[in-house]
Amino acid sequence: MKKNPIKYYSTNLKSPEVTFKEALLKGLAPDGGLYLPTSLPLITPGELESLSFKEYHETAFYVLNKIIGDEIDKEELSELCAGAYNFEVPLEKVYGRKYIMRLDQGPTASFKDFAARMMSRLMQYYLSLNNQHLTILTATSGDTGSAVANAFYGLKNINAIILFPEKEVTMMQRKQMTTLQNNIKIIALDGKFDDCQKLVKLAFLDPELSSVPLTSANSINIGRLLPQSVYYFYAFAKLAAYIDEKVIFSVPSGNFGNLMGGLIAKKMGLPVKQFIISTNANNEVPEFIHTGIYQPINPSKNCISSAMNVGHPSNLARIVAFYRGIMNETGTIIKQPDMDQMREDLFAVSVTDEETRSTIDETFKKYNFLLEPHGAIAWKGLKEYSGINKRSMTGKSLSIALETAHPAKFPLELQQILNIYPPLPNSLSGLEMRPEDFVCMENNYGLLKDFILKYFK
Ligand SMILES: *Cc1c(COP(=O)(O)O)cnc(C)c1O
Numbered sequence: 001m002k003k004n005p006i007k008y009y010s011t012n013l014k015s016p017e018v019t020f021k022e023a024l025l026k027g028l029a030p031d032g033g034l035y036l037p038t039s040l041p042l043i044t045p046g047e048l049e050s051l052s053f054k055e056y057h058e059t060a061f062y063v064l065n066k067i068i069g070d071e072i073d074k075e076e077l078s079e080l081c082a083g084a085y086n087f088e089v090p091l092e093k094v095y096g097r098k099y100i101m102r103l104d105q106g107p108t109a110s111f112k113d114f115a116a117r118m119m120s121r122l123m124q125y126y127l128s129l130n131n132q133h134l135t136i137l138t139a140t141s142g143d144t145g146s147a148v149a150n151a152f153y154g155l156k157n158i159n160a161i162i163l164f165p166e167k168e169v170t171m172m173q174r175k176q177m178t179t180l181q182n183n184i185k186i187i188a189l190d191g192k193f194d195d196c197q198k199l200v201k202l203a204f205l206d207p208e209l210s211s212v213p214l215t216s217a218n219s220i221n222i223g224r225l226l227p228q229s230v231y232y233f234y235a236f237a238k239l240a241a242y243i244d245e246k247v248i249f250s251v252p253s254g255n256f257g258n259l260m261g262g263l264i265a266k267k268m269g270l271p272v273k274q275f276i277i278s279t280n281a282n283n284e285v286p287e288f289i290h291t292g293i294y295q296p297i298n299p300s301k302n303c304i305s306s307a308m309n310v311g312h313p314s315n316l317a318r319i320v321a322f323y324r325g326i327m328n329e330t331g332t333i334i335k336q337p338d339m340d341q342m343r344e345d346l347f348a349v350s351v352t353d354e355e356t357r358s359t360i361d362e363t364f365k366k367y368n369f370l371l372e373p374h375g376a377i378a379w380k381g382l383k384e385y386s387g388i389n390k391r392s393m394t395g396k397s398l399s400i401a402l403e404t405a406h407p408a409k410f411p412l413e414l415q416q417i418l419n420i421y422p423p424l425p426n427s428l429s430g431l432e433m434r435p436e437d438f439v440c441m442e443n444n445y446g447l448l449k450d451f452i453l454k455y456f457k
Contacts, residue, residue: 005071008035008222011317012328020071021126024119024223025134027216028204032329034318035222041066042269043233045244051237057085059237060118060230066268067226076125084117089231091238091400094367098382099400100375101235107427108176109406110307111258112147114231115224120151120158122223123215127157136160137203137452138217139196141254142169143307143405146176148217149184159183160217161452163196166440168306172409172428178436185455191443192299194311201329202445203452212456220314228261232270235400246273250382250401252374253277254308256285256315258402263322266345273397276347278381280305283350285313290348292339296331304353304413305373307405349381356380360417370422372410375403 008023009015012033018026023035043066051059060081065074090102106113127134136158138148145162152160162177166188177186189196203209204216217224236247249272251259259275266272279286280303288294300311312331320327325337351359359376363369371379378401386399407414407422415421441447 005069006040006067007038009038010035011321011326013326020068020222024122024221025126025215027221028201032201032205034220034315036318036321037067037222037264040264040267044269048233048237048270049243051233052240054237056089056230056234057081059234060085060227063230063233063265063268064118064226072122072125080118080121080125084121084227085114087113089234091235092369094363094369094379097396097398098386099235099239099398100369100371100379100403101231101400102403103231104375104403104406105425106147108143108146108150109409109425109428110143110147111228111402111404112143113151115227115257116144116147116151116217118227119217119221119223120148120155124155124157132157132213134158134213134215135456136162136217137200137214139163139193139200140169140177141165141193141196141307141309142173144217145169145186146173149177149180149186152217153180153184154182159185161185161187161455163187163189163200163441163448165193165196166190168193168302168309170306170409170412172411172431174438175431175434175436176428178438179431179434181437186438187448187451188438188440189443190441193309194298194300195443197314199443199445199448203448206449209449209452212452214452225257225260225264225315225318228258229264229268230261232262232265232272236270239398239400240271241398244271245398246271248273248276248382248385248397248399250276250278250378250385250399252305252308252378252381252402252404253279253285254282254310254313256313256319258404260315260318260322263319263345267322272345274345274347274385276349276378276381276385278377279348279350280308280356280377281350281352282309282311284311285316286348286350288316289339289343289346292336294327294331294333303373304356304410305377307374308377347385349384351377351380357413357417359383360414364418370407370414370418370420371403372405372407373413374405375401378402378404
């Protein structure tokens with residue numbers, strides 16, 4: 001017998017509930033809110049134990065099948081997972097019970113590959129069933145764009161338009177997007193990441209574009225969040241010493257999609273003691289958690305952990321919803337969440353560039369472990385947390401910091417700090433030589449709209 005599928009509601013609570021397929025293909029809810037599941041299945045301790053013998057793609061199938069259920073053919077889902085996750089997910093011990101999970105081994109060498117590769121495959125699956133077509137419109141602070149461009153490149157039923165802030169991405173990040181071409185169109189915007197995101201949101205809400213089948217691949221899409229819960233299960237299953245051991249994760253956060261994946265895993269029964277939210281100087285969420293007052297940072301600050309330069313994280317409305325509050329799309333809190341519960345689950349740290357650099361330096365010299373700026377922020381957050389909890393057992397708990405990009409993506413920084421030049425992973429070598437193609441655009445919504453309309457003439 002078929003179970004009732006899980007429905008998805010909008011965080012603004014003004015749109016009807018939809019199925020997984022609809023939420024995936026729509027991206028943003030019609031009322032401007034973000035989709036979240038109305039309920040989540042539980043994974044029992046026995047099931048968790050069984051995951052410890054599985055490979056990554058098998059764990060992905062297990063977890064996603066639990067959530068998506070009968071809304072996708074099981075065999076197909078299993079194949080999609082095997083295709084998407086054909087790379088390593090190393091769990092490296094730094095010392096004691098402290099680990100770093102490397103989410104940087106995918107084709108674009110950032111953790112965004114985990115979400116983008118699964119989401120693109122899920123979308124292609126549903127679209128091809130009815131021979132439909134879709135355009136991905138997305139804003140990137142660097143790594144999303146390359147992961148999305150690579151994940152959708154060459155797909156039959158989907159093309160993509162990607163906006164990036166001209167001056168805020170590295171040459172390598174840009175080239176990962178602009179050298180693909182074909183069904184991938186790239187726009188360099190004369191503005192910041194927040195501006196890119198604003199234009200994309202305007203396009204989605206524009207009635208004059210309603211004839212264009214647009215959807216988002218930003219972390220606002222639920223299809224990106226669900227796959228990001230998998231590696232939390234995977235790390236626990238591989239590393240926990242006993243089955244109800246509580247684990248601590250340090251998550252380097254910008255738009256908070258990664259953290260949302262963790263919160264989903266926790267809600268499904270993963271025994272997480274606390275999540276450490278580690279941000280750069282864009283500390284609007286740590287401030288919110290400490291004070292209960294939310295103040296976006298506009299413009300966002302430029303830090304060396306560039307993929308986390310976000311002054312108003314799009315997933316914050318989801319976090320607020322998880323703790324029974326309501327935040328609308330402008331960041332206004334309509335109903336205050338349960339701050340006590342939130343503080344019990346989330347410990348927030350903001351890290352400066354100077355601290356990021358010294359963490360990279362120290363971790364390399366002390367442990368021979370090479371971090372890049374984003375992973376360094378996670379590690380620094382973990383260190384602060386352990387320092388505060390030094391005398392309690394918490395300081396000795398299983399703790400996992402997430403490394404979200406490959407060090408080779410930040411050659412100039414690492415050369416300045418350590419005077420070494422990290423070798424490129426195979427997936428990134430040879431990029432410099434390839435020809436680029438992209439459009440430069442002023443920060444003006446009218447121009448983007450014209451571009452989209454012309455493209456679909
Ligand atoms: C996107 C990104 C982050 C931030 O992840 P969020 O889900 O937006 O919080 C951190 N590190 C790297 C390398 C990224 O690309």
